[in-house]
Amino acid sequence: MIELDVRNVVKNFGGLQALSGVSFKLQGPERVGLIGPNGAGKTTLTNILSGLIKPTSGTVYLNGQRIDPLPPYEIARRGLGRTFQVTRAFRRMTVMENMLVPALALNPTANRRELEKKAMEILEFLTIEHLAREYARSLSGGQQKLLELGRLLMLDPSVLILDEPFAGVHPKLRQTIWNFITHVNENLGRAFIIISHDMDTIFALSKRLLVLNYGELIADGDPEEVRRDPKVIEAYLGEEEEEEVAA
Amino acid sequence: MNRNALWIWVPTLVGVAILLLAPLGLASHPYIMHIAIVAFFYAILASSWSLLAGYGGQFSFGHMAFMAIGAYTTGLFAKFVRIATAPTHMCSEMSVGSYTLFLLNPVPEGQLNCLELAKPHMPVGTLIYRPPVSVGILLGILMGGIFGFLVGVLVLRLRRTYLALFTIGFSEIVRVALNAEIPITNGPNGLELPPLFPKGISIFGHHFSAADKVPPYYVMLFLFLGSMALMYWLAASRFGLFIRALREDEEAASALGVNIVRYKVWLFVITSMIAAAAGAVEAHYIGVITPNILLILQMSLVISMAVIGGLESLVGAAIGAILIEFALEFLRTSFTIGPITVDMTVWRLVFFGALLMLTLRFQNNGLIYPLVQRLSRAGVAEEVVAKRMVPQQTAQEGEE
Numbered sequence: 001m002i003e004l005d006v007r008n009v010v011k012n013f014g015g016l017q018a019l020s021g022v023s024f025k026l027q028g029p030e031r032v033g034l035i036g037p038n039g040a041g042k043t044t045l046t047n048i049l050s051g052l053i054k055p056t057s058g059t060v061y062l063n064g065q066r067i068d069p070l071p072p073y074e075i076a077r078r079g080l081g082r083t084f085q086v087t088r089a090f091r092r093m094t095v096m097e098n099m100l101v102p103a104l105a106l107n108p109t110a111n112r113r114e115l116e117k118k119a120m121e122i123l124e125f126l127t128i129e130h131l132a133r134e135y136a137r138s139l140s141g142g143q144q145k146l147l148e149l150g151r152l153l154m155l156d157p158s159v160l161i162l163d164e165p166f167a168g169v170h171p172k173l174r175q176t177i178w179n180f181i182t183h184v185n186e187n188l189g190r191a192f193i194i195i196s197h198d199m200d201t202i203f204a205l206s207k208r209l210l211v212l213n214y215g216e217l218i219a220d221g222d223p224e225e226v227r228r229d230p231k232v233i234e235a236y237l238g239e240e241e242e243e244e245v246a247a
Numbered sequence: 248m249n250r251n252a253l254w255i256w257v258p259t260l261v262g263v264a265i266l267l268l269a270p271l272g273l274a275s276h277p278y279i280m281h282i283a284i285v286a287f288f289y290a291i292l293a294s295s296w297s298l299l300a301g302y303g304g305q306f307s308f309g310h311m312a313f314m315a316i317g318a319y320t321t322g323l324f325a326k327f328v329r330i331a332t333a334p335t336h337m338c339s340e341m342s343v344g345s346y347t348l349f350l351l352n353p354v355p356e357g358q359l360n361c362l363e364l365a366k367p368h369m370p371v372g373t374l375i376y377r378p379p380v381s382v383g384i385l386l387g388i389l390m391g392g393i394f395g396f397l398v399g400v401l402v403l404r405l406r407r408t409y410l411a412l413f414t415i416g417f418s419e420i421v422r423v424a425l426n427a428e429i430p431i432t433n434g435p436n437g438l439e440l441p442p443l444f445p446k447g448i449s450i451f452g453h454h455f456s457a458a459d460k461v462p463p464y465y466v467m468l469f470l471f472l473g474s475m476a477l478m479y480w481l482a483a484s485r486f487g488l489f490i491r492a493l494r495e496d497e498e499a500a501s502a503l504g505v506n507i508v509r510y511k512v513w514l515f516v517i518t519s520m521i522a523a524a525a526g527a528v529e530a531h532y533i534g535v536i537t538p539n540i541l542l543i544l545q546m547s548l549v550i551s552m553a554v555i556g557g558l559e560s561l562v563g564a565a566i567g568a569i570l571i572e573f574a575l576e577f578l579r580t581s582f583t584i585g586p587i588t589v590d591m592t593v594w595r596l597v598f599f600g601a602l603l604m605l606t607l608r609f610q611n612n613g614l615i616y617p618l619v620q621r622l623s624r625a626g627v628a629e630e631v632v633a634k635r636m637v638p639q640q641t642a643q644e645g646e647e
Contacts, residue, residue, distance in 0.1 A: 076504040090495035104485040105504030
């Protein structure tokens with residue numbers, strides 16, 4: 001049973017409080033959207049969950065084990081994987097090499113050919129298998145997003161955090177990313193936290209929404225409930241949305 | 248064996264065979280043999296720096312410091328350590344079986360050290376030995392690894408400019424320390440070392456004297472080939488994959504499960520040990536080392552060799568180093584064009600600098616690496632895939 005338990009996480013950067021006591025719990029293969037205005041603390045929270053920065057206080061448990069003091073590679077190996085807002089493919093490595101990095105990090109003694117076979121299956125699903133021997137730098141921005149997703153799946157995490165997976169992506173590739181998320185979530189039983197500023201997509205894709213504002217979790221619930229939440233409307237969705245809802 | 252593998256292995260085996268057989272024709276040309284030995288020395292340094300900087304992205308300017316640590320460790324071991332069949336009771340010593348291992352005390356020139364003071368009091372017939380050169384070289388390699396570990400740990404959070412500045416600082420500290428500790432290192436006067444084979448060596452019934460160039464040629468050649476084999480094996484393993492990943496993006500690599508601390512430190516340890524091994528063997532071959540081997544100019548030379556050969560290619564950097572070392576030696580001959588005499592002892596470095604600048608500007612992947620790639624036809628598959636994709640992409644765009 002997947003369980004991500006975030007308890008009262010606080011993060012201060014000098015005098016600035018980026019996160020002030022954020023708590024939530026993921027149970028099972030949930031599909032959670034994380035939204036909020038710029039500077040709300042979404043990326044800070046993601047960085048804390050993945051171990052890239054340490055919280056000032058608070059704890060994070062993954063599947064019953066405390067992970068917040070662990071280094072990022074240990075958290076990744078225990079089952080929490082993430083992508084980045086700006087794609088961070090290993091540009092001077094081939095697509096296949098990109099795919100092998102997490103797989104070999106997770107399982108150093110694994111048979112390389114079997115890993116390559118598995119990587120090809122994932123690349124096929126992502127429709128970029130023909131690029132396996134290309135250098136990642138020669139891929140378009142959207143294809144690099146797909147590669148990041150494929151790479152993440154090679155890590156075989158139980159919780160996947162996707163930071164702006166749809167940003168700057170061609171509609172056709174957006175559909176591929178959408179299919180990837182729903183397939184991995186529904187068929188492989190993995191939990192997702194998806195950060196996006198694309199309201200239509202995130203409301204349609206998520207089964208649950210978390211809303212951050214100035215480092216505080218101001219809403220947590222069903223997307224339709226969140227859409228009507230006055231605090232969310234005031235902080236993030238704005239007047240236009242409110243009128244739309246009222247109508 | 249597929250076609251690509253043939254294109255890699257055939258030239259490699261031919262090249263190795265030529266290098267192995269070269270002394271048959273060149274043994275009577277000690278000058279060329281000398282240049283070849285020095286060229287192998289630089290090839291080891293340039294290729295190991297290529298692994299560190301080209302593969303691992305760690306732009307260290309301290310590589311020559313590790314080389315010097317290897318050289319001075321074996322030099323100091325040869326200078327200060329002795330083995331005797333009886334104790335001196337005057338030196339710092341310890342018993343090893345029926346032998347006594349002791350450390351000579353550093354003394355100013357003209358004064359007697361503890362062994363010389365003890366000799367009149369030692370039993371008649373006491374035998375005193377110098378320790379084997381090979382043990383000194385192994386200690387040099389070990390010391391290179393220890394310092395590589397320490398520097399690797401210290402530079403964990405440093406990147407690019409800061410790493411470069413840190414390693415320049417480290418190299419300068421080593422140079423200044425070696426210069427300053429005159430009673431131990433002889434400072435700028437240099438530390439003398441015994442030759443690689445102090446009593447000469449017999450191979451297949453042929454005796455080579457200590458001054459002969461053939462034995463050191465093979466020692467340096469085997470060290471070069473051995474280190475290349477080790478580095479290629481590492482580069483092809485998951486170690487190579489991970490250090491390239493951390494070169495590209497440390498945070499992303501870490502978030503994908505790569506223990507970047509471990510691999511970064513290992514990278515420093517391994518490349519430092521290789522540099523130290525080259526330094527230790529070279530020091531015994533040359534017979535004297537001075538702290539000037541740590542001048543920034545020397546480090547620049549190694550970096551230039553790697554850049555001109557191909558920074559991201561071990562063999563490119565090695566071939567670049569060998570060709571440049573030979574070119575720099577053969578370009579010493581001055582020539583006259585009409586009334587102008589070109590003093591090549593000076594101008595060769597200008598040509599070398601110009602070549603470096605042109606390489607960086609127009610061929611930043613080096614001059615040798617693209618040739619190696621073409622030879623191995625490693626790019627063919629990518630080209631084919633890329634070409635195949637053009638019509639598909641065009642069709643997709645048409646649909647959209």
